[in-house]
Amino acid sequence: MAETTALVLDQSGSENTAPSPDAAKPAQDWPPVLITRETIDLEIERLADLPRPANGRRQVQFVHPSANPDTPGLNPGVRLTMEVLLPREETTPIRHNSTQVNFCIRGRGATIVSGKQIHFNQYDVWNHPSFIPYRHVNDSDDLHVRFTYSNAPLLEMLKVHLVEENPPLGAEVTVVDAPEPTSNRGNSPYGTFPIDDDGALLMPYETLISPPSVESKALHWPWAVVQENIDKLAALGKQYIGRRLYLMYNPMTGRSNGTTPSFFATMTIRPPEIIDRPHRHVSSAINYYFRGSGYSVVEGKRYEWRAGDLMVSAPGWAVHNHASYDEPVYELTVQDQPLHIMMESLLWQESMKAPAAILGSSVGFATNRQAG
Template sequence: MQDTMQETAQDTSYYFADHTGAAEKKVDLIPAVTIPKEAIDAEIERLANLPAPANGRRESMIANPLTGVGEGLAPGIGVSICVLKPGERTKPIRHNAALVNFCIRGGGQANIDGKVIKYGQYDAFNTPSWVIYEHVNDTDELQVRLTYSNSPLLKKMNVYIVEEDPQPEKFKKKSTDEHATAQSPYGTFQISDDGAQLMPYEKLINPDVMKSEPLYFPWKRVKAELAKLASLGQSYRGRRLYLLYNAATGRTNGTTSNFFATFTIRPKNIVDRPHRHTGAAVNYYFAGSGYSVVEGKKYPWKAGDLMLSAPGWAVHNHASLDEDVYELTVQDSPLNVWMGSLLWQESLDQPIELLGASTGFYTNR
């Protein structure tokens, strides 16, 4: 008789990780990283000297090996150097990552979801996710952009979806849904006094739309507003910056759903207070010089340097030297607000707050 107690093969697609009674390990913070102007310039020159690729995209991601899958500079923030020679253009593309674009040399135009944005040096604009876009260099100078993407996070989730050379008319949305007559007759309704509700499938797969538009932030306009913040004087304890705000992000205060981008002026000889937050920050300095202290280590920087200046939850502060500093900061705080994970400590002698779920901090303005 066949043995009914045969040993079954071990399924290695999963395992049980027993955490019974275990304390969570302390976060292993990654260090700050500075990419000097000289290295960026050399990579720009290398890209410009390559033969024109079929898709038109001369692009190099600045990969930090400590961030894992996705070739990010921070775990959830990818930064690419994008180069177009005069007369070149990229082929159309779309993907489910949203972008912040920052032109650091030359100019040109972007065609994003049918909208044309003409931009020059230090102008910024966003590219919403899953829209068709392309870039054109219609100038006589080399065009160089820094592009900030949440693709590293999507790659970690194994859901970064890219459509090369998409055809706008390929998939026309039906004006009527074949399931329209099968709508739930009950809708969304409350089932307890504390506000718990039940929502039917038809609403689950058709959420309310808040469309994110491509928005243009010209540097000249922003610079004029920053000049007013510079006049606040040494006694002001806040940071002199403006968020490039996209109203579609609502209370999360973002430029995209993942990132905020801010333009900052640091008047000469200003030293920030040490602080920390779970959002990671990447700074590009395009005027002036200074230094940052991150987890007790000093990092000097100058105009043209790019820096992972605040790995998530690392204590840090920044200081300008004997001239004013201008910088663009990209930080993944909006994502953390959505997740309910944006811990922030504005000063180390103040309590940690969960921003978006509790009252935040006040400056002395």
């Protein structure tokens, strides 16, 4: 077999072909798309009528037409799968090194993950940690439908998305007690130590292969509890310039503000006749609307939506804003923001009249309400 040889590309003095922040036209490469309630309902019916697949997974992916066929997703780094389970059906166990946000759009059921049963109802959200086997059960008399948001496309681009169907029972990632983050572990006599006054350190191999571990749990945000709390935000008057939402925060994601290490999921209430200020961010957004109706303006183009629609509502760095019509709107938003915070790539421009900032390493923005 011929040996693989790397190419050598001379780039001396070559112009950078990546667009500048102001010249980027993200919505041309990845325009918003709307998956209507009718399309979703038809797919649910079709999946429900199929003979049961061997692994129990009656599922479709909603894929953006601009997606790379090798790494299909609804946004470049986000895969959205819809799965249906008939009454009394269950899926076979699976595990993978991608992480997921799960969202029940119809019916109820249970997920068995990490030795724990999560009993979910319509509009509940829960996360799946990496490489822990799980299965879904429909223990109700009606069909249930779930959306799953996964970071699989990015792992596939990196050629390391590892999936195991029917993993051995009891297969678990071993979680050890977290050591002190700065402890000198293992056999290195020197530990981690500074080499200057600026903060540069040297770290030994023993710490490199045993970083401080944080337990990654499956957490559950029941809609009944979330709704009670976001409804209180509706009372903020029209003069409030922020967004009326709660992030379903998983504390293992630390300063990256995630529901998983890659994604956040937020629940928003939009009172009637609220029009957001135009803004943009490098993170991409997918919205699912489940009450009310309204419209979004993305890079100057208007898109109408109503309850039951799923939408790529903000391709990364596209200028956008959303507005509600004459009744309150509820929506779930999933963005790949935590990933960008950890990559130090999260350019965010909260007002088009002010400069952008890199959230997570420069000073962020404020609303006209005190932080709580």
